[in-house]
Amino acid sequence: MKGNIKIFIVEDELLIVNSLRIDLEEMGYWCVGHSDRAEDAYVKIKFVEPDIILMDININGAITGIQLATTLVKENINSSIIFLTSLEDDETFKSTLKLRPFDFLTKPASRTKLRRVLDLCIANKTKTESSNQEEQIIIKEKNILKKINKADIQFIEVQDKYCLVYHEFSSPAIKLRSSLTDLLQEHSLDHLMQVHRSYVVNTDKISSYDITMNKIIIAEHHIPVSKSYKEKVLRHFQAKH
Secondary structure (H helix, E strand, O other): OHHHOEEEEEOOOHHHHHHHHHHHHHOOOEEEEEEOEHHHHHHHHHHHOOOEEEEEOOOEOOOOHHHHHHHHHHOOOOOEEEEEEOOOOHHHHHHHHHHOOOEEEEOOOOHHHHHHHHHHHHHHHHHHHHHHHHHEEEEEEOOEEEEEEHHHEEEEEEEOOEEEEEEOOEEEEEEEEOOHHHHHHHOOOOOEEEEEOOEEEEHHHOOEEEOOOOEEEEOOEEEEOOHHHHHHHHHHHHHHO
């Protein structure tokens, strides 16, 4: 099993790279390569499609490990990211949370810590991939089929005969020729809550609700709440607290 798990290392300290390689090989994992720069790492990762990436946060070059990870996540890679860092400050930790990394390893990581993190990552990845078969939907935009996770939908906006699906890792919004009712029923999007005639939102993505302006905030988006749905939105917030 471990020999089938492909691991790629993004790290600019050669001693760390060599140490990780030795540890991975002795634990039976398959190290498919490494890179010390984000630009080079991006090309190699896209080619080898690793299961796990050990990603240094501060690497050589103009692009950081966080920026590289952001690009990869936006492109819906299937790799689990484990950040490597010599820093333990809260700002570094917070800046990576939106990328949903599997874990962090403080350099130099002991072999025991590395083994435990990788074992947990594989167990989680197997469970997630199994559950994702039910949680993913396929939608058609023009002549392109796109696979997205239901949980990553932020909100849906109605514009004339189209629905704009705003997705956490896809920009711009996906434009579909469909009524809102048909879209919700076809893909069983019952986790979305209607807040306006033209809007349904993923309640897990709501960051705040401006009662005065009657608007929900999701990321940089301000979504209007109509009077007929205001009480429902308030009940949702009360139920959460």
